Amino acid sequence: MVAATIPRGPRGGRLMGNMREFNSDSLGFVERCAREFGDVVPTRFLYVPALFLFHPDQVEYVLAAGSKNFIKAASLRSPFFRRLVGNGLVTSEGDFWRRQRRLAQPAFHRDRVEAYARTMVAYAGRMLGHWGDGRTLDAHEEMMALTRVVVAQTLFSADVSEDSGEIGDALGRLVRPFAAQATLKWILDNRLPTPAHLRFNRDVRKIDRFVYRLIEERRASGEDTGDLLSMLLAAQDEDGSGMSDRQLRDELMTIFLAGHETTALALTWAWYLLAQNPGAEARLAQELQGVLGGRAPTVGDMPRLRYAEWVVKESMRLYPPAWAVGRECVRECEVGGLRVTKGMQVFGFQWVIQRDPRWFADPLAFRPERWGDESISRIPRYAYFPFGGGPRLCIGNYFATMEAVLILATIARRFRLRLAPGHEVEVLPALSLRPKHGLKVRLESR
């Protein structure tokens, strides 16, 4: 086992990955690291040593086989994150996390999730009520509004649609800094009283009040609606005590934020890629015509919507909504022949690994049908990991995949989405991978 050393750059200089460089061009920076220094790259953020991983086997070690040696990355412990999601499923650790995960799990079982399908399709249909031939709109905004309503309705039986009043707007605004500006700088500056931060704090308070009221009303009614909120409310420790309102709030907020931005992005990038690949778009339309004829999809159609599922998978390969996963080492271990010491921040990058020609032929091409090739079963398990892996695997992976396929099918059988002329699509790697200026599209009825 050798000690981690900082590799030398091509001109003999040290690779000092600093925050500014990382912040100004994160994707370019990590791509350069992989190209110039290989699969395991030690670097630093200011004084904090970090390790970048670009090989599936090393990612597998950190997320799965060696996961006991790691906790979530330090960035998740920032005051910004704490204020937003507290000690919910994404951020909690150890036995506490294990218990919470066990309690939430039934809401994400296959049977339960399939019962949400009808709601997903119904809300997608409702959205199409204001779509029309020739209209130009922002597909990213539309997908965000849709997945927001779906997650709140299916898991908390709460109505957060625009017409439900200002809570929908506040949620929309809240996710913007969460997603768009949550660079390290924004997070560190969060305590400064800038207008954006004041508005952020005001919105969090407003949503807090909404979530606490939801909890209070459900407690008071004693009704078991069979949703996630009911399950968490019914959960009790051996001593008979239930979860505190504060903990319930953290879990709801976490699920809400983790559960809609990402799915909206998977769909947004799928529209972007389909618009540029008429062959794939035509093949999707053909499948939808064959399977659905003129009707809306149901969960029973899922096994036959194979191409639609490949479109979603291939979109998440090229534009993974979670473009990196981070951990902090808590027990010394070895990764890719390097010693990793306590406190080191370790990152695996979907953005780089899922575009690596070692695992994907013609890696930058959008080829949904590659997921039907027999050879795809031979790639390493962590060559494709949009939902992470190991014990902290995304709890909503099936929920998200089903939702994305059903929404894609509901929309694509009615409309073709063309990129609006002159609209520039730029990738913004914030907490998730977003289109910086949205995705302006022109609708064409089928």
Ligand code: HEM
């Ligand atoms: C395409 C959509 C989605 C993507 C790409 C995605 C991605 C991820 C990833 C990469 C992780 C692991 C993070 C890590 O290991 O540090 C994760 C965790 C998580 N996701 Fe998702 N997610 C999606 C949809 C959802 C949905 C729909 C929900 C809930 C409704 C959800 C809830 C969660 C939760 C609660 C965790 C933390 C799980 C734990 O640590 O026990 N996600 N997600």
